[in-house]
Amino acid sequence: MPEVYLAKGTRDFLPAQMRRRLSATDQLREVFTRFGFEPLDTPAFERIETLTGKYGDEGQQLLFKIQKRGEGALRGEVDQALRYDLTVPLARVVAMNPALRLPFKRWQIAPVWRADRPARGRYREFVQCDVDIVGTDSLLAEAECLAVASAALTALGFASFTIKLNDRRILAAMAQAIGASGQEGPLLVAVDKLDKIGRDGVSAELASRGFEPAQIDALWRILDAPAGNDATLAHLEAHLPVPEAVGGLRSLLGLAESLGIPGDRLRIDPTLARGLDYYTGPVYEIALDEPGMGSVAGGGRYDGLIGMFAGKRIPAVGIALGLERLLTVLEERLGAAVERPAAAVLVTVWDEARQAASLAAVRTLRDAGTPADLYLGELALKNQLKYANGRGYRHVVVIGPDEGAAGVVSVKDLASGAQRTLALADLSAALGTDLA
Amino acid sequence: MPEVYLAKGTRDFLPAQMRRRLSATDQLREVFTRFGFEPLDTPAFERIETLTGKYGDEGQQLLFKIQKRGEGALRGEVDQALRYDLTVPLARVVAMNPALRLPFKRWQIAPVWRADRPARGRYREFVQCDVDIVGTDSLLAEAECLAVASAALTALGFASFTIKLNDRRILAAMAQAIGASGQEGPLLVAVDKLDKIGRDGVSAELASRGFEPAQIDALWRILDAPAGNDATLAHLEAHLPVPEAVGGLRSLLGLAESLGIPGDRLRIDPTLARGLDYYTGPVYEIALDEPGMGSVAGGGRYDGLIGMFAGKRIPAVGIALGLERLLTVLEERLGAAVERPAAAVLVTVWDEARQAASLAAVRTLRDAGTPADLYLGELALKNQLKYANGRGYRHVVVIGPDEGAAGVVSVKDLASGAQRTLALADLSAALGTDLA
Numbered sequence: 091m092p093e094v095y096l097a098k099g100t101r102d103f104l105p106a107q108m109r110r111r112l113s114a115t116d117q118l119r120e121v122f123t124r125f126g127f128e129p130l131d132t133p134a135f136e137r138i139e140t141l142t143g144k145y146g147d148e149g150q151q152l153l154f155k156i157q158k159r160g161e162g163a164l165r166g167e168v169d170q171a172l173r174y175d176l177t178v179p180l181a182r183v184v185a186m187n188p189a190l191r192l193p194f195k196r197w198q199i200a201p202v203w204r205a206d207r208p209a210r211g212r213y214r215e216f217v218q219c220d221v222d223i224v225g226t227d228s229l230l231a232e233a234e235c236l237a238v239a240s241a242a243l244t245a246l247g248f249a250s251f252t253i254k255l256n257d258r259r260i261l262a263a264m265a266q267a268i269g270a271s272g273q274e275g276p277l278l279v280a281v282d283k284l285d286k287i288g289r290d291g292v293s294a295e296l297a298s299r300g301f302e303p304a305q306i307d308a309l310w311r312i313l314d315a316p317a318g319n320d321a322t323l324a325h326l327e328a329h330l331p332v333p334e335a336v337g338g339l340r341s342l343l344g345l346a347e348s349l350g351i352p353g354d355r356l357r358i359d360p361t362l363a364r365g366l367d368y369y370t371g372p373v374y375e376i377a378l379d380e381p382g383m384g385s386v387a388g389g390g391r392y393d394g395l396i397g398m399f400a401g402k403r404i405p406a407v408g409i410a411l412g413l414e415r416l417l418t419v420l421e422e423r424l425g426a427a428v429e430r431p432a433a434a435v436l437v438t439v440w441d442e443a444r445q446a447a448s449l450a451a452v453r454t455l456r457d458a459g460t461p462a463d464l465y466l467g468e469l470a471l472k473n474q475l476k477y478a479n480g481r482g483y484r485h486v487v488v489i490g491p492d493e494g495a496a497g498v499v500s501v502k503d504l505a506s507g508a509q510r511t512l513a514l515a516d517l518s519a520a521l522g523t524d525l526a
Numbered sequence: 527m528p529e530v531y532l533a534k535g536t537r538d539f540l541p542a543q544m545r546r547r548l549s550a551t552d553q554l555r556e557v558f559t560r561f562g563f564e565p566l567d568t569p570a571f572e573r574i575e576t577l578t579g580k581y582g583d584e585g586q587q588l589l590f591k592i593q594k595r596g597e598g599a600l601r602g603e604v605d606q607a608l609r610y611d612l613t614v615p616l617a618r619v620v621a622m623n624p625a626l627r628l629p630f631k632r633w634q635i636a637p638v639w640r641a642d643r644p645a646r647g648r649y650r651e652f653v654q655c656d657v658d659i660v661g662t663d664s665l666l667a668e669a670e671c672l673a674v675a676s677a678a679l680t681a682l683g684f685a686s687f688t689i690k691l692n693d694r695r696i697l698a699a700m701a702q703a704i705g706a707s708g709q710e711g712p713l714l715v716a717v718d719k720l721d722k723i724g725r726d727g728v729s730a731e732l733a734s735r736g737f738e739p740a741q742i743d744a745l746w747r748i749l750d751a752p753a754g755n756d757a758t759l760a761h762l763e764a765h766l767p768v769p770e771a772v773g774g775l776r777s778l779l780g781l782a783e784s785l786g787i788p789g790d791r792l793r794i795d796p797t798l799a800r801g802l803d804y805y806t807g808p809v810y811e812i813a814l815d816e817p818g819m820g821s822v823a824g825g826g827r828y829d830g831l832i833g834m835f836a837g838k839r840i841p842a843v844g845i846a847l848g849l850e851r852l853l854t855v856l857e858e859r860l861g862a863a864v865e866r867p868a869a870a871v872l873v874t875v876w877d878e879a880r881q882a883a884s885l886a887a888v889r890t891l892r893d894a895g896t897p898a899d900l901y902l903g904e905l906a907l908k909n910q911l912k913y914a915n916g917r918g919y920r921h922v923v924v925i926g927p928d929e930g931a932a933g934v935v936s937v938k939d940l941a942s943g944a945q946r947t948l949a950l951a952d953l954s955a956a957l958g959t960d961l962a
Contacts, residue, residue, distance in 0.1 A: 094835040097606050100569035108565040124892050126869035126899030129544040133536035157591045159641045166602020170533050193902045205595045215569050226902045348885035399530040433562035449784035456560050463562030466629045466662045
């Protein structure tokens with residue numbers, strides 16, 4: 091191992107992995123465009139004032155801060171920081187571009203940086219994939235977010251998932267109903283662990299945080315809603331004074347179904363407690379229906395955040411796909427798939443005197459749109475074939491004295507060993523059929 | 527203007543510009559893949575030791591350095607820096623991945639960061655687009671670089687350009703021939719300005735830098751080569767003792783033509799003096815044949831750089847496309863092209879009672895692969911049509927009481943004003959034909 095290392099918590103993406111990442115982001119782009127979302131990109135770093143105070147004390151510690159150039163460096167001053175998420179930059183863009191037509195539907199797939207302690211699956215540079223709709227109060231926007239995320243998961247090959255829905259106002263009313271308005275934070279942190287630690291675990295955690303047994307009992311009377319979305323909503327309506335939130339979720343179920351999400355994928359879940367600080371209305375999370383997979387997307391309405399720089403209320407709703415997690419699952423599914431080079435065909439070079447014929451062949455293939463590689467080393471033909479096998483090309487093209495004299499090229503299928511002789515003009519069509 | 531700003535020297539890319547950038551990089555990816563180059567990505571920041579001492583004093587000053595987290599921050603210590611180019615990270619990747627099969631052909635399109643003084647067209651965050659071939663001494667690698675760059679320019683719509691070729695060893699021999707071996711740097715800096723300041727300007731600059739009139743005369747006797755590649759090469763061969771370099775260029779011309787580059791695009795140019803510190807063999811530059819456009823790509827062989835971390839000689843050759851420059855030219859050519867949204871169709875919403883029919887229509891379009899937007903605001907239909915006109919949709923779909931009763935949808939072409947009534951099932955096909 092040479093004496094050179096990656097920065098802690100960062101990764102290189104070598105070709106095999108990079109091709110899979112590009113293919114996934116291509117699929118996502120296609121879906122986002124089909125749903126009318128627009129691309130946006132923002133710089134890797136922002137002025138430090140733009141990011142300071144936006145992510146709480148913990149987030150603030152995780153910012154990668156950039157040292158000032160020039161004299162400021164001597165004093166250890168910083169003036170910029172790498173972006174921590176894609177939402178604060180979006181708010182800045184909205185404030186700086188008052189001519190932007192609202193509602194503005196944007197997608198962004200881009201890296202963010204956090205100085206977290208690296209762990210398995212947790213990196214300091216990772217890609218976020220956000221779609222947001224800025225500038226409308228309509229519940230149609232929530233429905234669009236659920237529909238685009240569902241289509242995105244389907245496009246990536248995830249066929250089976252469940253969308254859990256709740257509303258920030260239901261969570262707040264729940265805290266109030268059990269006399270714990272001031273303790274909403276700890277209450278919901280505990281409830282959020284229900285999947286992991288179970289009902290008794292949540293009760294024990296609440297007790298240890300000072301909740302009274304009567305409060306805990308009252309909480310379970312609300313959370314123990316009957317199954318089925320209609321019944322769950324009726325139960326919540328009966329227990330909590332938030333008709334707008336409950337009515338909104340009822341409408342959202344209908345809108346989401348109209349946009350093509352099967353009703354049995356949608357589940358009202360009063361225990362869904364996410365992103366408490368800034369959500370203001372419906373919240374949702376998508377989990378793959380495979381055991382242990384957990385959440386792969388989440389979002390909600392956050393009407394207070396996007397207007398922070400513009401100095402006015404700008405309603406917004408969004409959903410973030412857990413792209414790094416989804417990519418990891420896709421990689422695991424692929425398992426030990428054979429790695430192949432970008433081009434499926436290697437054109438060999440017989441010797442220097444016959445080089446031009448090989449160059450003409452590779453050129454003909456590429457001109458016809460067939461990705462083709464040219465052997466660039468100094469090996470003899472026999473070893474070029476070994477090299478081609480080792481790298482995983484599917485075909486090699488050979489043009490030796492016999493082929494040259496006959497004005498043809500030989501093509502060998504490396505899997506079957508079958509060899510054919512063809513006119514150069516027919517090569518691309520022949521390989522195209524094989525490769526399709 | 528609100529009180530929030532971009533970091534100095536950085537840009538946002540709003541949807542219109544972002545779509546053009548994505549389209550250009552898609553075209554480049556297609557070309558690079560067709561030529562058998564593989565994708566690679568590396569982190570935005572590297573350990574500061576990896577970057578220090580690689581870019582000269584000037585480059586070192588331009589690094590964006592990241593402050594240590596934790597206690598180091600109090601002392602103003604830095605441990606990482608944003609990448610300054612894509613070449614040093616490539617050298618690190620090659621060193622850290624000894625199993626990588628050579629020759630390794632990779633492309634990378636990614637931002638780099640330099641704390642340069644911002645100026646018109648010069649940013650602190652900008653995208654580099656590099657293709658490199660690592661691990662072969664063969665001149666075929668140079669030819670591949672010229673061929674892939676030519677194909678890339680052609681794909682982007684640049685039909686007319688000239689490839690200038692020279693060799694680092696010719697430049698070194700020239701300095702030696704006029705008795706200025708130790709002053710190769712200033713000599714070539716002056717020669718490099720020939721296009722800008724003309725022959726007299728170069729002579730004056732050389733005189734001011736202490737070159738003797740006899741040296742300057744001797745220099746022009748070498749540089750004043752007769753036109754035509756064969757004649758130029760014969761002239762250089764007669765004046766300089768570097769047969770390998772001259773012979774290499776002669777071969778390279780032939781190889782490049784065999785790979786499909788028209789001979790009249792290739793020009794041996796002994797005044798081409800670029801990137802002197804690390805090139806070791808052939809160097810080249812591509813200029814658009816429009817006045818004042820200057821260089822849009824450049825590269826050469828650099829056999830000493832990629833092995834720096836691996837501790838051994840690893841030959842390499844590459845070419846970088848000036849992507850930001852090319853994008854600027856493309857943008858200028860587009861001029862005041864009408865900006866259109868990601869989707870060409872807006873499905874309007876008549877009223878809340880008829881919402882479901884509009885949702886079904888947008889869903890049908892998207893399921894058939896037609897990008898379609900749904901109106902998400904609260905405006906009345908008349909104003910939805912104004913909004914659609916303003917944003918530049920080409921078609922709007924309307925489903926009101928009449929359409930609902932008849933089980934059809936209305937489609938209006940916003941350019942012609944023509945309106946049609948169709949079955950929902952026929953909508954995507956009808957719009958698809960119009961949009962094609």
